[in-house]
Amino acid sequence: MSVLTFDCYGTLLNSDIIYEYIEKVAKEHGVDGQHARDIFTMYEDRLMYGEPYQDYDQILKQILEYCDFELKTDFFKGEYDNLIAIHFNFKLHPDVLPALKKLKEQGHQIYLMSNTMHRFMDKHSEQFDGVVDGVFLAEDMHCYKPDLNFFKQVQAKLAFTNDNHVHIAKGYWWDIVPATKLGWSKIWINRDQKQGFEQEAPYLELPDLTDLVTLIKK
Template identity: 30%
Template sequence: MLELNKYKAVTFDCYGTLINWEEGIITSIKPILQAHNVNLAEEQILENFAEFESELEQGEYITYREVLRGVVQKFGDRFKFHPTNDELNSLANSLQYWQPFPDTVAALKLLKQRYKLVIISNVDNDLFAFSAKHLQVEFDEIITAEQVKSYKPSLNNFRQAIERIGLPQEQILHIAASIYHDIVPAKSLGISTVWVNRRTGQQGSGASLPATAQADLEVPDLQTLLGTGYVS
């Protein structure tokens, strides 16, 4: 049993955990591929995205808007087509329309009554501002890649989050859908973790690179976490 009462802050990954980014990615990328006569299964689109995004987030920091533009270019490079400028920008431009999972908003509103809520996200400030409107709660802290100039799974993102939250890591619970981006680095710093396995029953690791780590708790969604006795 995960005793949520011992935590004072709950930190969240945003995209993939709160916002349905895989649907957003497919909705944006698939028409580009089809326009250039490239037919990939949705799982292949997500796996290529995971590879390209990770490559672009290595090394010297670039904005997430630039990362997403680079992802589209890498699809073109791999599958032998030349994206138009509009196509290069379309993935980043689509992010403002990506929607929360059905259980997200209710869970956030419930947790907000008891805990400090924090976002730790691989995104630009202006892009997260669009998503914040969909999430409908006021977060106590928002830590973006743009602010800390690195991308998860870098420990820098989590260390700066701990510093800004102002609590020992033992009082912080991190909730995320990506083992690669979140569970591995958070656990290495002694932060308790909940893996929200949004891909329960599906093959592969989707839009995140495959990784292995044991979260303190695995649930298929936030409704399960809050509604079936896992939390006391």
């Protein structure tokens, strides 16, 4: 039996729809969609990691204000409620639940580590069909991954070692890099077929969770 910690957004839940929506709204107003998406993600990172901790729903309001600021528009801030609704409607990637159920059947403990709030995770948890043993959220940790404090708090609470733990994540900078710094065993779910770096080796790599059960057995 192992303790398995998972990144959630991107790895398990498909969060691309939030960025696709930003592109769509921009294009409907005659604004370059990719440029708007880039600004949204830039300020998402700046406000998460460059400022004292705030809950994500408050950050989201500021991101939209900065989108209007950068693009000289006045419509993004009016999309707040729509983006909140989209967050509630993130869906699991189709490969996720079958893999998690098999891992659970084998006796593994499954925990989520996510840059989100209970407001959203309480809704998302309904999709996991009871296979998740616990969640660690930015709202509780008062910091966002890749802050090492997030990871250290989780390890202290679960008391695992590399002999009985693996961290599984799509996020490279958010998860694989800090896991490397702490010496965690890790599996990169490389859904976007990107190229990793030698300095984060060794890590195992999969395109999705389909073969995760077999890899964990090994």
